[in-house]
Structures are given as structure tokens and as C-alpha cells.
Amino acid sequence: AGPRLSRDSAGLRSDLWRETGDPPPVSPCCRRTEAADRAAVLTVGGETVLHPLCLKYPTALQYRRLFLSELIKKHEHTGADPLDVLYNALGDVLNTEENTVCYKSYFLPSGDTVTLSESLAIISEGTTGLVTWEAALTLAEWALQSLDILKHRTILELGSGVGLTGLAICKSCSPKKYLFSDHHPRVLQQVAKNIHLNGYYLDEEHDSQHIGQSVKAAEHGISPENIKISVVDLDWQSVTEKQLSHFQAEVDVVIAADIVYDPGTIIILSKFLNQLLSCIKGGRTLEVYIASTIRNHETYTFFKVTLNGSGLSWQVVPGPKNTLFSQDVNFSVEILKITLQQYRRDGRKFVCA
Numbered sequence: 001a002g003p004r005l006s007r008d009s010a011g012l013r014s015d016l017w018r019e020t021g022d023p024p025p026v027s028p029c030c031r032r033t034e035a036a037d038r039a040a041v042l043t044v045g046g047e048t049v050l051h052p053l054c055l056k057y058p059t060a061l062q063y064r065r066l067f068l069s070e071l072i073k074k075h076e077h078t079g080a081d082p083l084d085v086l087y088n089a090l091g092d093v094l095n096t097e098e099n100t101v102c103y104k105s106y107f108l109p110s111g112d113t114v115t116l117s118e119s120l121a122i123i124s125e126g127t128t129g130l131v132t133w134e135a136a137l138t139l140a141e142w143a144l145q146s147l148d149i150l151k152h153r154t155i156l157e158l159g160s161g162v163g164l165t166g167l168a169i170c171k172s173c174s175p176k177k178y179l180f181s182d183h184h185p186r187v188l189q190q191v192a193k194n195i196h197l198n199g200y201y202l203d204e205e206h207d208s209q210h211i212g213q214s215v216k217a218a219e220h221g222i223s224p225e226n227i228k229i230s231v232v233d234l235d236w237q238s239v240t241e242k243q244l245s246h247f248q249a250e251v252d253v254v255i256a257a258d259i260v261y262d263p264g265t266i267i268i269l270s271k272f273l274n275q276l277l278s279c280i281k282g283g284r285t286l287e288v289y290i291a292s293t294i295r296n297h298e299t300y301t302f303f304k305v306t307l308n309g310s311g312l313s314w315q316v317v318p319g320p321k322n323t324l325f326s327q328d329v330n331f332s333v334e335i336l337k338i339t340l341q342q343y344r345r346d347g348r349k350f351v352c353a
């Protein structure tokens, strides 16, 4: 005898199959593989929507509903008996109200995870920064394969959004310090929450120099591996002299993902990068890497041309060798290494004022 469905599950089952017709009848050959199918489906469920991490930090409701419905249909199409555990999970989802935020969890090669609380909408509260963008995934993959560039370094991330790249780096690349930065108050608040959610604390000493009414004192403390983490309120358009000289004295590597999408912002960003790369003190070096999703070739070309016009050179860096996260394959992501041009357009060598 097959498992007994509760009345709720039985009702759900007929709802689920009403539109697509009943599952096909069971043939004797299919019965033989039923135990294997059942185990496979439970494994898939257990590693996705029924994973303990996903139960604690649930993904978008609509995603879970579609995923569970599809899993149930695939399972029952093999002729197997219905699985209560899937119907119960679907029932829970259907009884939950849709929210405007969700969690997303990413598994790192070490087995560690990054969990983020983010918005469901691409633009919300007047910013694009409350969701994870494609280039953030590629930049994180590249970073995990570029330990020589990031280990024990002080890293400044521009336009960090909700923090995927930075948290993946903190968990896998042992930076000395990591400065998440953005100019939007809600984004700064959200990235601070995500830092905390992933077991890290903000470095009190550093914060007092840089920001941030939005960050609660309770979130200050010592982070794993003693990585110093800060959230910096940094607008490229209105960077202060104090911030600039602080970054120039302390930061080794600047990174950013998906910040190149608007011609107005591109001009501001290029000017800021020129200011930052100029006058680095005491023979130090500062490396800049920017990952961009190429959605519009004209905008991206404008970025490269504007960099050159702002006294900066760029070279394309080989992307990550291994893909770790599932991504939209319709767009390509390119990473540029940006440096200061040695010579001005009139042929004179650049000299710091």
C-alpha cells in the first residue's frame, strides 16, 4: 500500500494535477524503480527547498512553490506513489503570505555558505543595490580563484550592494580588512545585516572613522579569523579628501561588480578611480578590478573610452576557470584591471601634485 495522504495533501494533489491531467498509470517495470526514484527525489528536495538552511532562511515563496510543484510532478510521472513530505512542504508554502524580501544561500567550495537577505524586486526603495547582480557572482568566483591577489590584503569594495562578493571573500580568501561601501542608506543597512547574519561583526574602531548611523553598535565585535570588517558610506561623486587619503594609505585592492550601467555614473566613477589611483603614498600599489555584465555594448564601450579619457588604462583579466554558482547564460561578464596611465596625453609623465 502506498503512503496515506492526509486530507490536505490529497486536496493539494488533485489541485496540482487538475490543470495538467492525472499522472500516468503505473506499469510493473516502473514499480521496481520506485524506491530509487523516491530516494532521488528526497535527495533533490533535501539539497534544495527542504535543506535545513533553506528551511531556516527561506528563498522566495514563488520559487519554492514552483520548485516543489515541479518536483512532485516529475516524481509522480515515474509512476511512484505520492510523497507526503513534498505535499506537506507545498501546503506550508501555499499557507504562507508573499513577502517583499527573501533569503538566498550560496554554497562555497569549502562547504561554507553565504546567506543573504535581499529584495525580490530588481529596483526597490529607489536603489538597484538590494538584490545580487550577475557580475557579483562572477567576481566572487574569480576572487575564490585569486587568493594571491586578495589574501591578507585590505580590500575596498565599491557599490557592494547586499554583500555576496565581499562575504564570499571574507569566508574563503582570508583578507586582512574588508571595507564594504555604497552610497545608499538602505543598502548600507542591509549589507550590515547580512554581515551579521553570516557570523561577522563590524570593526568598531574603523567604523567610527567612516560612518554610519545606520549600523547598530550591537553589531560591532571581533570577526572570525580576526578579519576587520567595515561598512563605509562612500559616494564616488562626493568622496572627501579624508576618505581618499585614508584609502590611499591603507587599501591594497579595490573591487566592484555591476556598477557600470549608466553613462552619468560612468563619468563619476572614472573620475573617482583617477583620484584614488593618483598619489598613492610610500611606494604602495593599489590594484583595481571591476566586473561588469555586458548588457549594452554601447554603454560598456563608453566605460572603456571614459576610463582612457580619465587618464586610466584597462586590461581584460581572465575570468574564473570554474563556475560555482548558477548564472544567467544570456549575458557575459568581463573583469577589467584598471591602472593609472603613466603618461599624460601631451606626453609628459604623470606627477602627483
Ligand SMILES: C[S@@+](CC[C@H](N)C(=O)[O-])C[C@H]1O[C@@H](n2cnc3c(N)ncnc32)[C@H](O)[C@@H]1O
Pocket: 127, 128, 129, 130, 131, 132, 133, 134, 135, 136, 158, 159, 160, 161, 162, 181, 182, 183, 184, 187, 234, 235, 236, 237, 256, 257, 258, 259, 265, 268
Ligand atoms: C547594480 S547594483 C550592484 C550591487 C552589487 N555590487 C552586485 O553586483 O550585486 C549597483 C550598486 O552601486 C551603488 N552605487 C551607484 N552609484 C553609486 C555612487 N555614486 N556611489 C556609491 N555607490 C553607488 C548602488 O547603490 C548599488 O548598490
